Amino acid sequence: MLKHNYYGNYTAESFAELPLVLQRFLSYTQYNTTSDPNSTTAPSTEAQVAYAQLLKAEFESVGLTDVKVTDKGIVMAYLPATAGLEDAPAMGLIAHMDTSPEASGEPAKWQVVDYKGGDIVLNAEKNIVLTMDRFPGVAKYAGEKLVVTDGTTLLGADDKAGIAIIVETARYFVEHPEVPHAKLCFAITPDEEVGRGTENFDIPAFGAQYAYTFDGDELGGFETETFNAAMVKVHFEGLNTHPGSAKNKMVNAIRMAMDFISRLPAESIPEKTEGHEGFFHPMGITGAVRGVDLKMLIRDHNNFRFEERMNYVRKMVEEMNKVWGNRVTADIKVQYHNLKNYLDKHPAVCELAREAYRRIGVEINEKPVRGGTDGARLSARGLPTPNLFTGGMNYHGIFECLSVTGIERALELGIMLGKMSAEVKTLD
Structure with missing residues (x-):
């Protein structure tokens, strides 16, 4: 796992008791991977080049042996199919490593709060408050744990939460070889936030016949439609x-x-x-x-x-x-173009996801993305790729936060989709 150099409101010992998916995410927030819309290089920043190598080591640390970083900074990792499932359609899980240039991506001073409801004081000294009049959607998480920042940076849940979910999904299947699955393909892309996340994505080399991005927002979100x-x-x-x-x-x-x-x-x-x-x-x-x-x-x-x-x-x-x-x-x-234009031609991929939500007992909130995803571009190029929730909210600003329950349930969803890949005979 990537090094921990900040423990927020935890000690090193109590931090180690947190769920691994949360530990991974919090460690990822300590790396500045802001993409640069004015750059002409791929990736757009040297920080993403370095981070890609760190993520390669992350996949290797959970037991994957087939891991590579392309010359354009895309991390690809693979877990072979269980014996007898080599001909089943390979499934992909995708997230992006960069954070939005619309707010500071410096290492987040995060804190995990037991949210009781009402406004959240992020930074008393600077009078930075996450208020319910501006972010009323947070109120429904009263009684749960939320990850927030000190109000000086974004959190990075978009989309480092997705990376943590994918790495932990890979770890689960490595550690549970008795659980059958098709070939699982994992990818982490740079520069999604500046619209260049898939411009160098080699779909044939990736090898998946269908995929899902973990780049959504709140618990239950399922997105099959973009702008x-x-x-x-x-x-x-x-x-x-x-x-x-x-x-x-x-x-x-x-x-x-x-x-x-x-x-x-x-x-x-x-x-x-x-x-x-x-x-x-x-x-x-x-x-x-x-x-x-x-x-x-x-x-x-x-x-x-x-x-x-x-x-x-x-x-x-x-x-x-x-x-x-x-x-x-x-x-x-x-x-x-709208993701729906392409996914309407691949209803089985979306129905697989809906069934996975049902099996883990998460109510689906299927709604249009008021933005875009890497999946829209990948789907346009022939790899149908809906978008799944991570538990984050209020993206691209200092009031970004993450539901701990949300990221844990998203991990359950990734594992369930991996299990269900063994059942897929055809995508027709």
Whole structure:
């Protein structure tokens, strides 16, 4: 197991008494693996290159002997099928090693709290409080143990909880050779948070016929539907002159960007949407009077509305250029399509997961992902890959937390899916 250099509100002795899956996760939070959206390398950071080697050692430490790290930083590990099941479809379990660049990924100062309900003071000195008015979903975990941070970093449950679940699933089957299973394939990818998690993923080399990502959220979550997603990069070309003599000369790119944003539907933003509702999301802006660059996300579950949203932006640019004199350009690139488009063609893979939830007694909460997963891209390339819960919540920020019960039940789910792989004769 990776080294422990922080024990939170535990001693080394009491830490060792925690469930192994939780120990692994907490140790993983001590490694900064934030991905870099501006990098052109694969992986995007050297920290992920080093972490991949550490994860290779993790798989080997639980008894896997066929483990490798690709030249693009993807960890792949294998457990051969039980004798007589060599022809059964191989199953894959996948997680990602990077954390979101939207909050600090420095080693988390975590604490395991016996949550009694109400607000959680994360950092009294800095007055950082996880409040129920902003995060009401946490309230239902009253009476349980939660892992939180001190409010200065994210926790890393997205998706280091998934890694811990997968490593412990592998350990279970190594230590229980009497339990039959098909070939089990495990993978940990870099750069999922910057949309590049599977761009170098070799599906034939991975060897699975179907797979599941452990990259979901709360207990019971099962995700077979994602957004359709596009990235928009808009450039506003200004013309700068001295403001004292700017009349009829200056073209202020900042005002152009403001004009663009003002034309977007006011209610179609992340802060005001939920469920299947899509949105436009300006997420980054740089520049000055002479030129401004804006990055914006387009998201919608519905295929038709997704196309409409992209066309809406194109029409906006046309209209603005009539006003501003052809100084606005937009580059729209589709990032991924709805996972449902592909999983509808592989109903057996989803039904296997639903049956696994039933067998371990976890109520399924099947809902659309208001985001994306590596599984969406893998499914588009022929490897059907739904998404499973890990027990985390409030991702991509300092109020991220993890239900201890959630991660333990997720491990049960991974083990059950491994057991059920022995029953799968065909995916048709």
